Each structure stands twice: as C-alpha cells, then as structure tokens.
Amino acid sequence: MSLIDVRHLRVRFDTERGPLQALEHVSFRIERGEMLALVGESGSGKSVCAQALLSLLPRGRAVVETGEVWFEGRNLLTLSERELRAVRGARIALVPQDPGAALHPLFTIGEQIVEALRLHQELSREEARELAAAALVEVGVPAARERLDAYPHELSGGLRQRALIAMAIAPRPQLLLADEPTTALDVTVQAQIMELLAELRRTRELGVLFITHDLGLVANYADRVAVMYAGALVESGPTREVFRAPAHPYTLGLLASAASLGQRADARLESIAGMPPDPLNLPPGCAFAARCAFAQEACARARPPFLPPMGLRQALERGVELNLAAERRVACFESERVVSRAGADS
Ligand SMILES: Nc1ncnc2c1ncn2[C@@H]1O[C@H](COP(=O)(O)OP(=O)(O)O)[C@@H](O)[C@H]1O
Ligand SMILES: [Mg+2]
Structure with missing residues (x-):
C-alpha cells in the first residue's frame, strides 16, 4: 500500500470573477521513503495541491469537487476537523511556501x-x-x-x-509536503537541504512531496516527477525515464529551456513561449494546445486523458534506455510524436 494515494482531486475556487478551476483530476501516489517532485510554472496549482491534501484551503471559497486522499487507511477528505488536527503536523507535515509566514x-x-x-x-x-x-x-x-x-x-x-x-x-511525521523549500537559498545551502531530506528518507522512511521550479534538483534527488500545467498533471513517471524520453510537449519544453540555461540552479520554467491559459476561462480541449508545436485540430476539442504514453517502445528501439515496466502517464494525444522527437534530439 502506498504511503499516500491521491485520486482524481478536483478543486475549484469561487472568486468574484467567477469559478476558477485550480485542480483538475490530479492523481498520484508516494511510497514510503520516496520523493515525488511536483513541478510546473507559477500558478499551475502546486501549492493548492499541497494544501488540499490537508484540507487547508480557505473554507467557503474553495470547493473540493471530487477526489480521495488515502493515507494510513483513511480518506483524509472525509475526516472531521478534529480528526484532521491529529494528522496535520503529526503524520503529515507541511513546510509552506512562504517561510516568513510560517515562523x-x-x-x-x-x-x-x-x-x-x-x-x-x-x-x-x-x-x-x-x-x-x-x-x-x-x-x-x-x-x-x-x-x-x-x-x-x-x-x-x-x-x-x-x-x-x-x-x-x-x-x-511520515510524509513531508515541502513547498519550494529551497527557492530563496543559495546553491550550497540548497544542496545541504536536499541532502538533509535524502537522509531523512533513508533514516525515517520519510516520504516527500517536493514542490519546486528547479529541474536540476529534481534530476538529482527525486525518484519520480509529476508535471503540472494549468491545474492538471500532464505527465508523471520515474524522473530518469521522464527526463530521457519526455512524452508531453510541455515537459519537453521545460527540459529544453533548462538545458539551454545550462541547468543553472535558478533556471526558471517561464521561458517557454506564450502564456498559460486564464484559469477562470480554461479552453475545452488541451490547456497547452495554444503554446504547443505538436497540436492538431483534435487537441482543441477534447481534454486528452492521463494514460501510459505511446511510442516508448520505439524510443527503446532507437537506443534510449528505458524501463518499460515503469509507471508512466501522459495527457497528450500526440505523445508518440513527442517521444520520437525527444529521442531524436537527445
Ligand atoms: N485562496 C485562493 N483563492 C482563489 N484563488 C486561488 C487561491 N489560492 C490559489 N488560487 C489560484 O489557484 C491557482 C493555483 O495557485 P497555486 O497553487 O498557488 O500555484 P503554484 O503554487 O503552482 O504557483 C492560481 O490560479 C491561483 O491564483
Ligand atoms: Mg506555490
């Protein structure tokens, strides 16, 4: 059984300007002692995701439309406030994004x-x-x-x-939700904090959800990675596999921009051309289609489901080292073309 198993989490904010879909069918698992990195540009829903797991979203304003958060045999989304207080901090700890506000x-x-x-x-x-x-x-x-x-x-x-x-x-706690814990720190201190988390994973089997912008840290420390775009997971899988053969055009873009910045620690994800969609007005089809070099007509019509990517076997045949048994998911109708393009470039 996984340490935490998040299924189809969907969260909406009711704002003055209308409903804002902050999370859309977000599903992931973290095993004991494992680090899952959650990456994506600002406003993609990473912090909302961490807060939703512990029911820390503002009441009244935030509506959890669907979802289950299984942890130690219980669905946390069904617990009373009193029961939740025994989980927060004690079993699952959050290092919030703004340390100024936390101390x-x-x-x-x-x-x-x-x-x-x-x-x-x-x-x-x-x-x-x-x-x-x-x-x-x-x-x-x-x-x-x-x-x-x-x-x-x-x-x-x-x-x-x-x-x-x-x-x-x-x-x-058995699970740590660390929301950009290294963003304000210099590279040496960043590495020390990451080593510290690695040590806690070994000594305590601490599971970690590591929210970050820094793909270099993801490559070095995270077992698995989940890529978020406009409130939805667009790709997930073992870090090495995803970095070797990204199957979503957004992941491909992130990796390309990080590489062109020479994997500098402050490499930002914002360097992909175009802007993410207005969360108050998401398009009916793929949210990335407007920025996507691979987009076809169908992409604008329907949301691609989150499924194992196509084309990995062909990548393997071209000599990209992959473990086909590894659990990979991608939300892209064109993943086969993306995988082959990524393989050709590497
Ligand atoms: N309390 C809130 N009320 C309304 N909208 C919110 C609230 N918190 C976050 N949002 C919106 O939810 C989306 C995701 O935000 P967030 O999770 O903070 O992004 P990230 O952490 O990936 O930068 C954004 O569009 C943000 O404006
Ligand atoms: Mg955030």
Whole structure:
C-alpha cells in the first residue's frame, strides 16, 4: 500500500470573477521513503495541491469537487476537523511556501518547535525542549542549544529554512509536503537541504512531496516527477525515464529551456513561449494546445486523458534506455510524436 494515494482531486475556487478551476483530476501516489517532485510554472496549482491534501484551503471559497486522499487507511477528505488536527503536523507535515509566514517573528525558534511538539504529544516543556534541540541537531543546525533561544530574524536564510524543517519533522511525521523549500537559498545551502531530506528518507522512511521550479534538483534527488500545467498533471513517471524520453510537449519544453540555461540552479520554467491559459476561462480541449508545436485540430476539442504514453517502445528501439515496466502517464494525444522527437534530439 502506498504511503499516500491521491485520486482524481478536483478543486475549484469561487472568486468574484467567477469559478476558477485550480485542480483538475490530479492523481498520484508516494511510497514510503520516496520523493515525488511536483513541478510546473507559477500558478499551475502546486501549492493548492499541497494544501488540499490537508484540507487547508480557505473554507467557503474553495470547493473540493471530487477526489480521495488515502493515507494510513483513511480518506483524509472525509475526516472531521478534529480528526484532521491529529494528522496535520503529526503524520503529515507541511513546510509552506512562504517561510516568513510560517515562523512567528516574536517567538524564539525553540518556543515554536516546542509548541509544535506539544500540540501532538503529552510532553513537559523540558522534554519538548530536549526533542526540539535534537531536531535542530538532526537538520544540521550548529550550536543547536543556543539556537533554540534565537528569534527567526537572528538566523540566516539557510538556518531559518532548517529551523522550519526541524519544526516540521520534530513530531516525526511520515510524509513531508515541502513547498519550494529551497527557492530563496543559495546553491550550497540548497544542496545541504536536499541532502538533509535524502537522509531523512533513508533514516525515517520519510516520504516527500517536493514542490519546486528547479529541474536540476529534481534530476538529482527525486525518484519520480509529476508535471503540472494549468491545474492538471500532464505527465508523471520515474524522473530518469521522464527526463530521457519526455512524452508531453510541455515537459519537453521545460527540459529544453533548462538545458539551454545550462541547468543553472535558478533556471526558471517561464521561458517557454506564450502564456498559460486564464484559469477562470480554461479552453475545452488541451490547456497547452495554444503554446504547443505538436497540436492538431483534435487537441482543441477534447481534454486528452492521463494514460501510459505511446511510442516508448520505439524510443527503446532507437537506443534510449528505458524501463518499460515503469509507471508512466501522459495527457497528450500526440505523445508518440513527442517521444520520437525527444529521442531524436537527445
Ligand atoms: N485562496 C485562493 N483563492 C482563489 N484563488 C486561488 C487561491 N489560492 C490559489 N488560487 C489560484 O489557484 C491557482 C493555483 O495557485 P497555486 O497553487 O498557488 O500555484 P503554484 O503554487 O503552482 O504557483 C492560481 O490560479 C491561483 O491564483
Ligand atoms: Mg506555490
């Protein structure tokens, strides 16, 4: 059984300007100890996805239209607020996208980790403080004990990010949702944070949903990757397989633009020509069709289903190293042409 199994998640926001389809039939799984990277340009729905798993979306405004989120034998979307409080933080932790908002400026790091721990476990202040110090040590914060008494502004960006991760992992969750945890950091600190997550995956079998813009980090650290476009997953599979033979034109474009930027750590996904569609007014067909070099007439008429891509066997015959048993999915009517084009270029 997977650690988490997300099925057909569909989320709408009711806005002043009308209904906004933020997530559309999003399905993925994460196994114990595995890292799944969720990539896609700004506004594609990555943060909404992480928040939806824990029912953290604004009530009234956000409507979960369909979906199941199976975790430890229960569908989290059917739990009461009280039941959810026992899951959030304790079993599934979120490192939110904006660390400024996650750490309170007026409390010390120690007070905040102690608070997070005592929310879920019956611990004395002293016991919680011991565990908080241990968590800081585990995430590689030097002089951990003194750091407990520091305020967030007294720490460097890298140390603040570590403190946030310490706060998230101190209650020993089984799944970490890390929303762009390295975006504001320099390359060296980024690598340290990624090594830290890799270590936690080994030592604790921690599963990680890693939300990022950085394809270099995805290539180096993620077992599998899911590519999001306009609220829908357009491609998913083992990272190596997807990078070797992308089957969706959007993935192909992302990889090409990252390669042309020399895999720089700050390589952004925004360099594909054209703009994503207005989420308040999605086209009836494929949301990428307007920017797509492979698009045919049919693409504008119907949404392509999310299925195993065609053409992988031919790619294999051309010598692209692929594991055909690996679970791959793509939402593209033209995936066969995309795979052969990608193979020819590589
Ligand atoms: N609370 C909200 N109310 C209305 N729309 C929202 C809200 N949060 C996010 N959205 C919209 O949902 C879409 C996905 O946003 P988000 O998940 O933050 O994107 P990403 O994290 O991929 O950059 C965007 O169009 C965004 O404007
Ligand atoms: Mg986001």
